[in-house]
Amino acid sequence: EPEVTQTPSHQVTQMGQEVILRCVPISNHLYFYWYRQILGQKVEFLVSFYNNEISEKSEIFDDQFSVERPDGSNFTLKIRSTKLEDSAMYFCASSAPRMTGNTEAFFGQGTRLTVV
Amino acid sequence: AQSVTQPDIHITVSEGASLELRCNYSYGATPYLFWYVQSPGQGLQLLLKYFSGDTLVQGIKGFEAEFKRSQSSFNLRKPSVHWSDAAEYFCATGGFKTIFGAGTRLFVKA
Numbered sequence: 479e480p481e482v483t484q485t486p487s488h489q490v491t492q493m494g495q496e497v498i499l500r501c502v503p504i505s506n507h508l509y510f511y512w513y514r515q516i517l518g519q520k521v522e523f524l525v526s527f528y529n530n531e532i533s534e535k536s537e538i539f540d541d542q543f544s545v546e547r548p549d550g551s552n553f554t555l556k557i558r559s560t561k562l563e564d565s566a567m568y569f570c571a572s573s574a575p576r577m578t579g580n581t582e583a584f585f586g587q588g589t590r591l592t593v594v
Numbered sequence: 595a596q597s598v599t600q601p602d603i604h605i606t607v608s609e610g611a612s613l614e615l616r617c618n619y620s621y622g623a624t625p626y627l628f629w630y631v632q633s634p635g636q637g638l639q640l641l642l643k644y645f646s647g648d649t650l651v652q653g654i655k656g657f658e659a660e661f662k663r664s665q666s667s668f669n670l671r672k673p674s675v676h677w678s679d680a681a682e683y684f685c686a687t688g689g690f691k692t693i694f695g696a697g698t699r700l701f702v703k704a
Binding site for chain 1: 628686690
């Protein structure tokens with residue numbers, strides 16, 4: 479069964495460093511997403527990406543964040559200068575939404591980012 | 595805008611007892627609705643989903659959920675809880691993005 483793959487599963491980085499979280503979405507999907515879950519809290523939407531551009535982003539997704547689909551298979555989230563409060567689980571997801579506006583997103587297992 | 599509400603932050607159930615976790619949604623049309631389970635430090639596992647059709651949906655691990663349009667609810671149920679069911683449960687709705695509820699933490703006592 480196709481699945482969304484995220485690497486690494488854990489990443490520890492020093493405050494101020496840049497990190498890149500990587501995701502391989504399901505191959506025939508067209509929409510890609512990043513979500514964040516701070517420890518003990520809900521899963522929050524960060525950004526959606528379609529047709530090589532951001533289609534929607536939340537207020538959390540500020541200038542320190544960027545996303546890219548560098549080739550036909552990978553989808554990355556870059557955090558330019560990490561802060562302690564960026565420590566969280568980051569989930570990648572992909573979907574093939576219907577025109578009704580409903581969709582089922584398939585989630586990866588997450589990357590736990592710890593900023594020290 | 596679509597949204598989901600989980601009114602219970604945490605619930606404690608005795609092992610072997612029945613379980614019902616509440617979820618209310620806000621959406622004008624028929625929503626896609628999901629229940630996910632998350633063990634501590636782990637990823638999200640999809641328990642079940644509702645798109646259309648039969649309003650009683652069967653999922654994995656013995657869970658089921660019932661879509662009730664009149665009550666805007668999609669409550670998760672299990673007839674007999676096992677200690678391994680202790681986890682965080684998230685209700686979610688799928689528009690052009692998935693929107694999660696705040697979660698309900700389930701504690702199971704012996």
